[in-house]
Amino acid sequence: MPLQLLDKELKALTTAMTVMLTPFSFADGEQWRGAMCGALNPLLGASGSTLELVVPDEPIIGGCPDLARTLEALLPPPDWMLKGFEKRRQLGLNVAGLADMYDVPVVKRSPFYNDVVIPNRLLEPLTLIADFDRAPMPAVLGFVFEDENAAQKRLERNKQMLSLVVPAFIAGITSYVRMARLRAGFGSLVDSLDVGATIVGLDGNVLDENKAMKVLVDVDPERTRIRAMVKQISLGIATIVARGKSPDWAKQSRAVEIRTVLAKYRISATFVPDGFLNAQGTVVAFTERLAATSFDSQALASRFGLTNREIQTVQLVTRGYSTRQIATAMGISFNTVRRHTEHVLLKLNVHSRSAIAARLTGAN
Numbered sequence: 001m002p003l004q005l006l007d008k009e010l011k012a013l014t015t016a017m018t019v020m021l022t023p024f025s026f027a028d029g030e031q032w033r034g035a036m037c038g039a040l041n042p043l044l045g046a047s048g049s050t051l052e053l054v055v056p057d058e059p060i061i062g063g064c065p066d067l068a069r070t071l072e073a074l075l076p077p078p079d080w081m082l083k084g085f086e087k088r089r090q091l092g093l094n095v096a097g098l099a100d101m102y103d104v105p106v107v108k109r110s111p112f113y114n115d116v117v118i119p120n121r122l123l124e125p126l127t128l129i130a131d132f133d134r135a136p137m138p139a140v141l142g143f144v145f146e147d148e149n150a151a152q153k154r155l156e157r158n159k160q161m162l163s164l165v166v167p168a169f170i171a172g173i174t175s176y177v178r179m180a181r182l183r184a185g186f187g188s189l190v191d192s193l194d195v196g197a198t199i200v201g202l203d204g205n206v207l208d209e210n211k212a213m214k215v216l217v218d219v220d221p222e223r224t225r226i227r228a229m230v231k232q233i234s235l236g237i238a239t240i241v242a243r244g245k246s247p248d249w250a251k252q253s254r255a256v257e258i259r260t261v262l263a264k265y266r267i268s269a270t271f272v273p274d275g276f277l278n279a280q281g282t283v284v285a286f287t288e289r290l291a292a293t294s295f296d297s298q299a300l301a302s303r304f305g306l307t308n309r310e311i312q313t314v315q316l317v318t319r320g321y322s323t324r325q326i327a328t329a330m331g332i333s334f335n336t337v338r339r340h341t342e343h344v345l346l347k348l349n350v351h352s353r354s355a356i357a358a359r360l361t362g363a364n
Contacts, residue, residue, distance in 0.1 A: 003160040012043040017165050020172035029055065029176070033062035036141065040165075044126065044158045045150070046143035053139045055177055056184035060137075067144070073116050077137065080106055085138060088129060094170075095162045096127050097155055124151035128162050130170045132177055139173045196287035198227075200234035200269075202241060202280055216289055221320050222260040226287065229258050233269045234283040241271050241281065257290075259358060260320075264290045300360070304347045313340040318357040 005013070016039035019032070026032040037049040041064075050063035050071055060075060061068040074081065084101035091100070098104060107113055117123065122144040130139045143158075145151035151158075190197045196213030200206055206227075217223040233256055255268040269285040300306045300314065309330070316326045327337045345351065348359045 003157070003164075005161075009043060009161070012039060013161065013164055015039045016043070017168035020165065020168040023172055023176040024179070029053075029058050029180075030062050032176070034064070037063040040141075040162075041143070043161065044143055045145065045154060046126075047121070047146045049141065049143040051139070051141045052137065053173065053177070054135055054137050055180035058180070067122070070116060070120055070122070073112060078110065078112065080110060085129075089131060089138075094129055094166045095159050096129065097159065098125050101127070121146040123148040124155070126151075126155065126158055126162070128166065128169055130166075130173050132174070135177070139169075139177075141169065190284075193286075196289075198230050198234070198285045198287065200231060200238070200283045200285060202238040202282065204231060204235050204238065206231065207282065213287060216287060219320075220260055220263060221322075225260065226258065226265060229256070230267055230269075230285045230287060233267055234285045237269050237271055237283045260354075263320075266290055306344065306347060310340050310344050310347070313337065314344055314356060314360070317341065317344070317353055318360070 016036065019035045019039050023029070023032045026035060033051040033053070036051060040046070041049055048064040048067040050061050050068050052061050052071075054060055059068070061071050077085075080102060083103075088096050088101045093100060098107070124145045126143045126145075128141040132139065190199075190210045193210060193212055196216040197210040198206060198213055199208045217226045220226060255266045258265050258267065266288045267285060269283050272282045272284055297308075297311050300311050301308075306314065309332075312330055313326060316329060321329065323334060323337050323341070327334045330337070341353065344356065345353075348356060350356060350359050
């Protein structure tokens with residue numbers, strides 16, 4: 001019998017397909033799954049639903065939170081469920097009821113059915129399923145019903161309605177799975193880099209740093225200033241994006257150098273489009289520590305008239321050592337270090353420890 005839809009049913013189906021096709025308009029995968037379930041539950045008369053999907057860094061089961069927690073008892077999938085998935089795949093079904101996939105008497109004798117399904121009234125399951133390459137399980141949008149008799153009466157009509165959204169379901173899940181895999185690969189790549197990487201949201205909040213960034217700046221006493229510069233550069237890129245214009249990325253992503261007492265760094269940033277790392281897009285900033293300048297002792301002595309002890313003090317100062325650390329390293333008193341430092345400042349004609357390295361490299 002041809003399916004005839006009421007206006008409200010057509011509207012609900014249109015909303016559901018829109019949600020399925022726009023996963024990256026939601027803040028995260030959990031919100032997307034919840035919106036998909038919420039759009040279809042009233043249409044089918046379901047008491048709840050979940051979307052089981054295997055993607056990196058996300059729970060397998062999402063959708064209605066309480067139902068998702070209850071269905072965690074199905075992980076890992078029991079044999080009767082795996083056999084049902086295989087039967088459904090062989091039959092080429094994207095929409096299937098309980099009897100289409102499973103040996104119903106076997107399922108109803110299972111501990112899961114008696115301990116979970118019956119007490120919680122998770123009856124007459126109806127599923128929308130899609131297969132994907134390299135996925136250990138298909139994507140399963142499953143619905144359950146409190147009233148078994150009513151669900152059986154609506155079963156064929158509900159199947160017909162779900163059949164209408166199959167193309168949108170497959171398209172939305174396909175794009176989401178592919179992006180999730182790319183995101184995971186990108187995350188692994190960033191973590192493997194020797195260069196520091198910082199992921200910054202368009203609102204300026206730092207979302208993550210890779211291991212190299214933490215190692216790079218945590219040894220620098222001016223780590224706060226380095227991170228502040230990374231954030232400032234990233235916000236500059238975010239502002240360009242917010243203007244909605246096509247920027248000259250080669251110009252706007254030009255590297256900026258920052259010098260601390262300890263080292264010199266090069267920072268660059270670029271925009272990562274919506275949906276790749278999160279729904280709103282992000283900025284990824286790369287921080288590279290440049291090769292340290294080696295200060296020749298003879299050159300320091302001849303050019304600035306530094307003594308051997310003053311040269312040792314300079315070399316430790318430019319490596320970020322504190323006065324107390326220099327005293328320990330050189331085996332001299334705290335006051336002697338201060339005196340050497342004062343002589344160095346006078347001979348180099350600078351007024352702070354932070355200006356010593358810049359003076360020696362000719363920056364000032």
